[in-house]
Amino acid sequence: MNLSAPFIECRDLAFAYTDRPILQNVNFTVQTGRFAAIMGGSGSGKTTLLRLITGQLRPTSGQVLVQGRDLAAFSTAELTAHRRRMGVLFQHGALFTDLSVYDNIAFPMRELTKLPEEVIRDLVLLKLHAVGLRGTEQLMPAELSGGMARRVALARTIALDPELMLFDEPFTGLDPISLGVIADLIHRINKALRSTSLMVTHDIEQSLKIVDQVVFLAHGEVVFSGTPDEMRQTDSEWVRQFVGGLPNGPVAFRYPAATTLKDDLLQAA
Numbered sequence: 001m002n003l004s005a006p007f008i009e010c011r012d013l014a015f016a017y018t019d020r021p022i023l024q025n026v027n028f029t030v031q032t033g034r035f036a037a038i039m040g041g042s043g044s045g046k047t048t049l050l051r052l053i054t055g056q057l058r059p060t061s062g063q064v065l066v067q068g069r070d071l072a073a074f075s076t077a078e079l080t081a082h083r084r085r086m087g088v089l090f091q092h093g094a095l096f097t098d099l100s101v102y103d104n105i106a107f108p109m110r111e112l113t114k115l116p117e118e119v120i121r122d123l124v125l126l127k128l129h130a131v132g133l134r135g136t137e138q139l140m141p142a143e144l145s146g147g148m149a150r151r152v153a154l155a156r157t158i159a160l161d162p163e164l165m166l167f168d169e170p171f172t173g174l175d176p177i178s179l180g181v182i183a184d185l186i187h188r189i190n191k192a193l194r195s196t197s198l199m200v201t202h203d204i205e206q207s208l209k210i211v212d213q214v215v216f217l218a219h220g221e222v223v224f225s226g227t228p229d230e231m232r233q234t235d236s237e238w239v240r241q242f243v244g245g246l247p248n249g250p251v252a253f254r255y256p257a258a259t260t261l262k263d264d265l266l267q268a269a
């Protein structure tokens with residue numbers, strides 16, 4: 001593994017849903033083995049960006065390069081191989097409710113590989129151990145707390161030792177202790193597997209502790225890209241409003257109404 005080479009590179013990336021532009025001029029690189037957070041306000045295009053990187057969406061213009069190769073030029077077989085190398089953990093980390101913890105983690109191994117059951121068994125136990133939940137194999141998802149369920153989902157995400165891990169708001173809905181546990185696990189797994197990781201998150205406090213770089217989106221463009229330290233010191237108004245949780249800033253508190261309140265009130269009188 002060449003740790004100084006980019007694993008993911010977005011070059012002049014733009015995307016529109018039919019004629020509605022969502023992303024434009026997006027340029028950034030994530031080096032192999034690094035951990036990047038994608039941040040930005042609601043609707044700024046973070047999840048859309050993740051979907052472009054998984055290959056679920058195709059850019060309107062520009063490129064997503066994976067290990068130097070344009071994703072758009074991947075054959076169907078290459079795209080399948082790309083997805084197989086990826087571990088994805090979505091917001092609610094949904095487990096299959098009718099499968100036990102064991103079968104949930106074994107699922108991608110059974111679906112995507114021809115590994116014999118005894119090897120799968122050892123791998124499931126190792127993954128459960130990695131998230132601190134060995135002994136829960138026979139429990140059903142309904143018997144787990146929210147934090148435990150997220151850890152099982154994380155174990156399933158790493159089932160096949162992904163080279164690329166994508167997390168979409170992995171901390172949503174967790175209490176502070178579970179949140180700290182998940183953040184620590186994600187960090188340790190990124191380092192242990194040396195997998196390149198991207199995480200969409202609103203949680204500044206936890207994520208700045210564990211990521212190597214932050215890509216900050218506003219109105220569909222990258223308005224800041226740098227290390228957590230650079231982010232804390234930046235004078236970007238967008239970032240400062242987000243970090244400070246300020247109600248007013250580049251993202252205005254008030255909707256830009258076409259008339260003034262005074263006019264409206266006078267008209268009604």
Ligand SMILES: Nc1ncnc2c1ncn2[C@@H]1O[C@H](COP(=O)(O)OP(=O)(O)OP(=O)(O)O)[C@@H](O)[C@H]1O
Pocket residue numbers: 017022040041042043044045046047048049
């Ligand atoms: N399938 C779709 N068709 C049309 N518009 C969409 C579709 N999916 C998302 N959008 C729009 O694209 C914009 C960006 O959405 P996206 O989910 O990428 O934002 P986000 O930054 O992840 O937001 P949040 O933090 O609220 O999850 C939003 O305005 C959303 O309404």
